[in-house]
Amino acid sequence: MRAKRRTHFSPAEAPYNEKAERLFIMDFSLLKSFTAVADEKSFSTAAKHLFISQQSLSKQIAKLEEELGTTLFVRSRPLSLTPDGKQFLQTAKEILQLKQQYEESSSHSFSGSHFIHVGIEHTIARAILPYVLPEYLKEHPDTYVKVSEESPEVLHKSIIYDGVDLVIGSINGAPDNYDTVTLCKKEQVLVVPKQIMRELAGDQYDEIKARFSECADLTWFEKAPFIKIPRQSSGGRALNSYLKYYDINPCFVCELTNVENAFQLANSGLGVLVYARIFWDMLAPELQADYLKNIDIFPLPYLPDIDDVCAYYNKETGLHGKNKELLDIFRRFFDDYRSGKEPEKTEE
Structure with missing residues (x-):
């Protein structure tokens, strides 16, 4: 009886031409996903770092294994590479490095x-x-x-x-x-819409503004609406540090991941914002003057746990x-x- 022709090979066994064909049609994102899982030894951790869902990452690895005709991971805890997986990891990293070198060299031709x-x-x-x-x-x-x-x-x-x-x-x-x-x-400032400041201070607006010109007391603003930045970001961690330092729990009216959009909303009068001082300082003087028609800027004390x-x-x-x-x-x-x-x- 004639033996059936094998259609799948491990990376070590695959004939040169077949391996070359697979590598040429391979999606580089699959290699990137594979190396991430191999380095992290976890699908969930690698998925977070790649900013994709764990389900999508699992499908990518399954597709790669299907293309190579072999199993790359031992699905156990902790996750580990199979012998073929260990061999292919080195190959994948070499391919990604060559891709990067090619992109760099192609940039040199005009730069x-x-x-x-x-x-x-x-x-x-x-x-x-x-x-x-x-x-x-x-x-x-x-x-x-x-x-x-x-x-x-x-x-x-x-x-x-x-x-x-x-x-x-x-x-x-x-x-x-x-x-x-x-x-x-990364020192921080407090961005306060003038409308909110006047509502809180009343007739004492000028006096309170002068008092906070050197350093604001965040407890005084606890009843004001605040704009929230997610704590996963550096701006969010800074906000969280000040809330803990002053032991306050203000009302948040919205949450934005982009601090520049948050600044524009503060400028429109929506709420109070904790904002990196360097971002304010680097604005052109004419822009600062325009913004100061709508907002007040007060320094905040430097906290050592801020990034x-x-x-x-x-x-x-x-x-x-x-x-x-x-x-x-x-x-x-x-x-x-x-x-x-x-x-x-x-x-x-």
């Missing part, structure tokens, strides 16, 4: 001889990139800079999964494999010369900011 990939928080990017990036590119015209603007939660994993060289943002508990450089304490603005990167790979030079410019910017020196935008 210069060097490539760096920087991750930065959305709101921090808005505040400081107009000052830092033009200065860096003026000093390094042969460098192509890719900037990924993401939330802190995404950025924490972007070094591992997205090939980011350097991250600028808030970090809450740095992993052991990251080196961290503190750039600036600082940091730079962090992979400890194993470190920073190469171009990234170190960019980090130096970020440091100079924050040194000037802390000293009260007004930053200047680089002229083209």
Whole structure:
């Protein structure tokens, strides 16, 4: 009897042409998902880091296993790799690294001889990139800079999964494999709509405003409507720290994940907002003057458990010369900011 032809092979057994065909048609997102599960040893944890549902992630891994014709994971607790899975993990990481190198080299063809990939928080990017990036590119015209603007939660994993060289943002508990450089304490201010301030203060508006010009007392605003930022974000953690510090439980009228949208709602009179001081300070003076027609800004005391603005990167790979030079410019910017020196935008 003639033996049936095998249609599926393990990665080690598959003929070269068949393996090559599979790899060419493979979705790179499947490799990214596979390496995330393998590194985290958990579907649920990897799904959170990839910002997809656990069900979707399980389907992706099942699809990958079907394409390869083998089982990659032993579904037990803790999750572990099969022998084929261990072998394919190395291959998957090599493929993703080659993909990243290709993307970088293709960028060089129109941008210069060097490539760096920087991750930065959305709101921090808005505040400081107009000052830092033009200065860096003026000093390094042969460098192509890719900037990924993401939330802190995404950025924490972007070094591992997205090939980011350097991250600028808030970090809450740095992993052991990251080196961290503190750039600036993230002081906060209280944004209070004038309408709400006048309702609370009455005839004492000017007196209360002068009293809080140096430092606001949050307990005085407990009866005011507040705008909430989710505690998973750095802005939300700052808000939560102040609520605990002052032992108050205000009424929240809405919750937004985007702190800039929250600021605009505060400006419209909706509610009180805890807001990072650097975001306010980096606004153009004419914009500040326009906003101050509708809101009052009061400093809040610095609390040590509030996330600082940091730079962090992979400890194993470190920073190469171009990234170190960019980090130096970020440091100079924050040194000037802390000293009260007004930053200047680089002229083209």
